[in-house]
Structures are given as C-alpha cells and as structure tokens.
Amino acid sequence: MTPPQAHHEWWRGAVIYQIYPRSFADTSGDGIGDLKGITAHLDHVASLGVDAVWISPFYPSPMKDFGYDVADYCGVDPVFGTLADFDALLAKAHGLGLRVIVDQVWSHTSDQHPWFQASRQDRTGPHADWYVWADARADGSPPNNWQSVFGGPGWTWDARRGQYYQHNFLPEQPQLNGRHPAVQDALLAAAEFWLDRGVDGFRLDAVNFMIGDPGLRDNPPLPPGGRRTRPFDFQDKVHNQSSPDILPFLERVRALTERYDGDRFTVAEIPGDHAAREMKAFTAEGRLNSAYGFLYLYADRLTADLVRTGAEMWPGEAGEGWPSWAFSNHDAPRVVSRWAEGRDERALAELLMLLLVCLRGDVFVYYGEELGLPQGEVPYDRLVDPEAIANWPQTLGRDGARTPMPWRAGGPFAGFSTVEPWLPIDARHPALAVDAQKVDPNSMLKATRRILGLRRACPALRIGDMTVLTTHPLLTITREGDGETLLAAFNLGHEAQDWTAPEGYVVVDSVNVTQAGILPPLGGVLLRRTGA
Incomplete structure (x- = not known):
C-alpha cells in the first residue's frame, strides 16, 4: 500500500522532463545546445505541467561519449557555458516551480580526468588504485572475458603502467574502482558540490556498473537465443556489474541527501539482464528513492503483457522502493517510431502519453516527446554516436533520438540554432515545432499539457x-x-x-x-x- 508520507514527498508520482543539453537550444551560435538555451525555454517546460527537469551531463568532457565521459565532476564544459549560467538556470527553474535533477556518472570517468592521468603514471601513487587495473595473462591477453557495451574487450593495455585497465564502455571511459573508500569519498564530495548549489537531486548513470568482482572472474555465457549484435550480448554480466558491494555506498548517498532537508531525490538507471532484482535492492529502505530500467525503452513492441510485467515488478509491498518509467530517452530510439507498426504516429503519441501518466511511479518525458517527434533520420556520414558507428546498420543507434529540438517551423534550422547543428534536423520535424503546435488546438503539445495535468488533478494517478x-x-x-x-x-x-x-x-x-x-x-x- 502507498505509505502515508507519500503526500509530503514532491518526487513521489512526479513528472520529470529530460533535457539533453546538446540538442535543446543553441544560444552561442556554434550549433550545439547550451545552458542559456535551456534557461530561455524553461517557460515552455513549465507550461507542460511537469514537476522537475533532469539535465543530462554538461560537465567538462572530451565528448567521446558526449558528456558521459566526465573530466571534471564540479564544472561546466565551455561548450555549454559556465557555472554562473548553471546558477542562473537553477534560479529560473526554481522561480517557475521546477525542481532540477542532474546526472552523476560514477561508474567511470574520461581518460582525460586528472584522477586517471595520475593513476596511469605508476602503481604506487595516491591515485594508483582509483581505477580497475590488472596484469595481462601469461600470453599477453586481457585478464578475463569481460566485454564492452560498445563492442570488443572490456580492457585496454596501457604501456605506462604495463597493465590493462577496465572499461565497460569506450576505452576513453576507464572504470573507476568504486569499492575504494577514497573514490567513494571523492564522488560524494562532487555530489555535495551540486547539492550546495541547490540542485534537487541526482539521476545516477549506470550505477550498477560501479563495482565489479574483485577476483575478476569470467562472466558465464547466456543461453542461446535473443538478438545479439555485440560480444557483450553473449554474456551473463554477473561479475562486471551488479555487485552487492554497491549497496553500502548507496546508503552513504542517501545519508548525504538526507542532510539537505530530506527533500532531495535520487533515481538510478539500471540497465542489464537482472534489472528487476537490482532496482529492488537499490531502492530498499535507506538507499535510493527510485530506479528505472529498460523494460519499455528497449521493447520493440508495446503489449498489454509488457505493462503487466512492469506492474508486477513493483507491486507496492511493504519496504519496497518507488519505480520510475520512461518510454523514450537519449539511449533509445524515439517511442512513436519503435511502436507505430504502421499506425498513425500522432494518435499513438497521445495514447502513450495517457498510458505513461497512468503508470504507478514517477514518469519521465523526453524532450520532444510532448511534440510527438518521430526518430530523426541521420545519414551515415552525419553519425557521431560511437555505438551507432560501430554497429551500423544493425542498430538504429542513439543519434536519431538526439536530433535538435524544433522550436520554430519557419526559422532556420527549426529555431534551434542560427548555424548547421551538430546533428541534422529531420525533414519531418519543423512541421511539429513548438510555435506551430501552440496555435493548433488539436496539437500533440496541447494534448500533452492536458494529459500531464491529470497527474495533479487525480491523486490516485500520482500516489x-x-x-x-x-x-x-x-x-x-x-x-x-x-x-x-x-x-x-x-x-x-x-x-x-x-x-x-x-x-x-x-x-x-x-x-x-x-x-x-x-x-x-x-x-x-x-x-x-x-x-x-
């Protein structure tokens, strides 16, 4: 049953709007969205009736994985602006009644992060054990069979140390040694930096990758079957993720956020084959507030049985955490393209918005979802996503879900920028721009405002x-x-x-x-x- 304190927690049953900053609005004229662009359009976001915004990474980064390779946890990359720009964004959001949630990427850093630069110099320095290092096997091959999400072995040889370092994603994203007390302290200090600035919570990126098996045991194979486009898909990832040693750290995270009037929100992204079990563990009492997986995000079809599966994952038992749900985000093809099956995409978009707000839990609305945007078409020569390039054409990749937000139907580059954007504008998107939908009484934008309003009008939908x-x-x-x-x-x-x-x-x-x-x-x- 719903706990009685639910009425007093702003985040329980909240609608959270995800902004991918590179693609939201460009004010500097370089074709890349920025923090000032977000601030300029927060009135639009507030008009939807959402409770909060989640902003994907804007920290200093070489952008090998477009911000998810962090080189400094306590700064703003110049392409996005300055800390003063962030403070202005936060103030504007709070003035509009919007909470602000930011990403924390704690399983890995950029290889350009000073921590890694120090760690790779030798095996004895103060940062020597801040990353996962291991000797080669006798034949020079990697220490075990772990594979990278983006393809190929999850290890790269580093001649400076004469060892391999682990990476669950790109080689430029070395794996932090999340069980090291000093690493945990440093990550919590970064979180405290943003809490002190006034952020209302964190979305924890791939946090179940944070700690692996200290014995570096091989992952077992998965049974035959299923769609496999990468070596990663052949393994049951029980040793390079999902360690129970993550749980005490999450209790430290909760203790930190509770110091800030108990009103800060934490939600974990939990990818993987064991997401249901991990989400329950990660959100048990005294840990994180909520978690979401990829039940809907990676589903090729929407079925009623899928909805039943989600409901059964979170039955509302005593001591259970709180679920979150998303149909679209920056890692998955846009939902109206995935689930249309030849049907009218506009009709599907409105149905999905109603279904989303009817689910028990917090719900995420991805930028452009309020417009019914289909997956953007990005030709091969414009791809920038390393996963899309590596697996083309077997996967749609992530670029098509990250194309620029269309603000003005008649403006250059759909009002996103005054110059060619970092990803192309899909030819279908300008007609769906915000300014066009604002004046259309039958638009998806109007429908979104109406439907999201149900969360505030109907207590049963919220809690x-x-x-x-x-x-x-x-x-x-x-x-x-x-x-x-x-x-x-x-x-x-x-x-x-x-x-x-x-x-x-x-x-x-x-x-x-x-x-x-x-x-x-x-x-x-x-x-x-x-x-x-």
Missing part, C-alpha cells in the same frame, strides 16, 4: 496503487488512492473493440475515441468512480 485487470483484447487497469478510484482502458491493438464503461464511472479523459461503445485502435479512456 495510488495499480492493478492490471485485463490484457486481452484490451488493457484495463485501476488506480486507487487518497479516496479516489480510477479505471483506464487502452486498445493497444490494430482492430476496434466493443467496450462500454461500467456503471458508476464518469469519463475524466479520453484519446482517439469518437464513438460510444467502441474503443478504436490506439483509443484510450480514463474514468473516475462516482461517489469516491
């Missing part, structure tokens, strides 16, 4: 329990809490279905429904029980 009633032919769910009972029905299929609301319910909202007694494909309805 209530969730039960999946049926999954075929329709998905029907209930949300109950704070004296309110809601019923939602969704037709996720391709054929119309007969459906009549039960007696004692009134319609709160509906999408794509034009005829009583019929729920068309991509139709959805939310009802409230009268007298409740």
